[in-house]
Amino acid sequence: xxxxxxxxxxxxxxxxxxxxxxxxxxxxxxxxxxxxxxxxxxxxxxxxxxxxxxxxxxxxxxxxxxxxxxxxxxxxxxxxxxxxxxxxxxxxxxxxxxxxxxxxxxxxxxxxxxxxxxxxxxxxxxxxxxxxxxxxxxxxxxxxxxxxxxxxxxxxxxxxxxxxxxxxxxxxxxxxxxxxxxxxxxxxxxxxxxxxxxxxxxxxxxxxxxxxxxxxxxxxx
Ligand code: ZN
Numbered sequence: 499x500x501x502x503x504x505x506x507x508x509x510x511x512x513x514x515x516x517x518x519x520x521x522x523x524x525x526x527x528x529x530x531x532x533x534x535x536x537x538x539x540x541x542x543x544x545x546x547x548x549x550x551x552x553x554x555x556x557x558x559x560x561x562x563x564x565x566x567x568x569x570x571x572x573x574x575x576x577x578x579x580x581x582x583x584x585x586x587x588x589x590x591x592x593x594x595x596x597x598x599x600x601x602x603x604x605x606x607x608x609x610x611x612x613x614x615x616x617x618x619x620x621x622x623x624x625x626x627x628x629x630x631x632x633x634x635x636x637x638x639x640x641x642x643x644x645x646x647x648x649x650x651x652x653x654x655x656x657x658x659x660x661x662x663x664x665x666x667x668x669x670x671x672x673x674x675x676x677x678x679x680x681x682x683x684x685x686x687x688x689x690x691x692x693x694x695x696x697x698x699x700x701x702x703x704x705x706x707x708x709x710x711x712x713x714x715x716x717x718x719x
Contacts, residue, residue, distance in 0.1 A: 501550045503575060503684065505595065506632045506712055513577060513594075513684030518545040518628050519675050520571075520601060524664050524690025531693050540666050540674050543618055545601075545628050550686075553600070553631040553706070556719040559698055560624055564606030568698050569691035570649035570657045570706055573599035574668065575633045576685045580676035589672045592681075595633030598647055598706040598714070601688050602627045602698070630686065631706065631714040638711060642668045646709040647692060652702055659692025666690075 503511035522541035523529040529536050551557050559566045577594035584592070601622075608621035639645060642661060645668075649657040661668055668689060675681060702718040 504632045515547040516682045516685040518686045520688040521690045525692045527693035549627040556717045565697045567603045567605040569601040571688045572647045573597045574687040579682045581680040593636045595635045597633045600629035634712045648707045650705040657694035
């Protein structure tokens with residue numbers, strides 16, 4: 499299914515889908531649940547646009563490649579480009595909106611790759627590995643250090659985080675990313691997952707939310 503950025507009111511956003519820049523271990527309790535050390539500097543990786551699919555009423559996951567984990571994350575859509583050392587004002591001006599996204603991960607494969615010191619791409623970049631619902635415009639958010647993120651799986655709340663718990667808050671994180679490589683209009687930032695990751699299976703029913711702001715129901719096909 500092809501993906502195009504859009505807002506929750508159905509308005510299409512005419513930035514091309516670019517790359518998805520992700521940060522690993524940005525919540526201390528999540529780093530601990532996978533027995534990972536807390537990084538001393540941001541752990542960045544990129545998912546290509548080819549892996550993005552819309553959340554819609556359902557999405558597919560790979561089967562027969564080991565466990566597929568959900569990571570529910572606050573996604574930031576950029577509407578302007580940013581490069582080396584942007585100011586706080588420039589970052590705020592570049593943010594278009596927010597959505598509750600899924601960073602899907604082939605967890606068994608990632609564990610093997612990590613053990614060998616190999617890149618994570620095969621576990622993070624498969625088709626369908628980034629699931630995006632529509633975005634809520636940035637004007638709806640007063641405080642970027644107080645945005646909730648929640649996943650309810652088959653009726654049970656599994657992840658319930660808040661940007662207040664991020665080791666690297668949203669604005670400094672984007673300043674750091676833009677200093678490593680240029681960010682473009684249409685790029686998406688996945689800001690890390692709170693504690694509570696786990697496997698997904700066909701037939702699972704999900705509700706992903708920015709609590710009080712946007713809420714989407716979907717299922718694994
Ligand atoms: Zn993630």
